[in-house]
Amino acid sequence: MSAERGTPDASEERAEDITVRDPVSAPDAEGRPRRTTRRFPLFTRDTARPEGGGRAAPGDAPxxxxxxxxxxxxxxxxxxxxxxxxxxxxxxxxxxxxxxxxxxxxxxxxxxxxxxxxxxxxxxxxxxxxxxxxxxxxxxxxxPHPLLEIPFLEDALHFTVDS
The missing domain is CATH 1.20.58 (Methane Monooxygenase Hydroxylase; Chain G, domain 1)
Incomplete structure (x- = not known):
């Protein structure tokens, strides 16, 4: 806050002023998003779980x-x-x-x-x-005895070795 006016500076934000613009923004301990862009910081502290990354069986299963x-x-x-x-x-x-x-x-x-x-x-x-x-x-x-032969691969090998 500015000492003279008692109003917030442009660098300070209140929790009500912050909006989450993407699902990747993770909230901090007080529920405010840490960032509002899709760019990751230099040291990522958290990431979104991949789609389908949930348990393949119920939580009470071993x-x-x-x-x-x-x-x-x-x-x-x-x-x-x-x-x-x-x-x-x-x-x-x-x-x-x-x-x-x-x-x-x-x-x-x-x-x-x-x-x-x-x-x-x-x-x-x-x-x-x-x-x-x-x-x-x-x-x-x-x-020896390949089950699959691809002719151009043998030609490519001879071309690289014979050159």
Whole structure:
């Protein structure tokens, strides 16, 4: 406040003068929004939960039941890594790729997937599906005896190595 007039300065705001312009603005301890723009401060103290980031089961269910989507994906990835370590490379990596594709499918179909939700639904689906597809395709192209052959890749390899 200004000492001479007893009126608020332009830099000071009352709680009634502050409006929340976006859903990302989180209130402070007194219920006032901390910021009114969509720009994040240098050090983010809080973020909005991703869409679908709620529990996959009721709150009174045990923790594994509430997080079953990510646990299912992680168990299949773990099995794939175990098979890869046990000299079943193609099968193991196909399982890893399939688990990521299943994660994308779960993220698309299930409304609340718990910790499987990392970013927006679109970003999660594109990321999980893209990585899963690339891993599965690479697993199918593994030598010797590839199950999938893409001719222009062999030409590209010879072009880069022979040059």
């Amino acid at each position: 923790a594994p039941a509430r997080q079953w989507p990510i646990l299912a994906v992680l168990l299949v990835v773990g099995l794939g890594l175990l098979l890869t370590a046990l000299d079943q490379f193609r099968l193991g990596t196909l399982l890893v790729g399939g688990a990521l594709l299943a994660g994308a499918l779960l993220r698309w179909l299930v409304p609340d997937v718990g910790m499987l939700a990392v970013r927006s639904r679109f970003t999660d689906i594109v990321t999980y599906a893209g990585l899963g597809l690339v891993i599965a395709l690479l697993a199918l192209m593994v030598q």
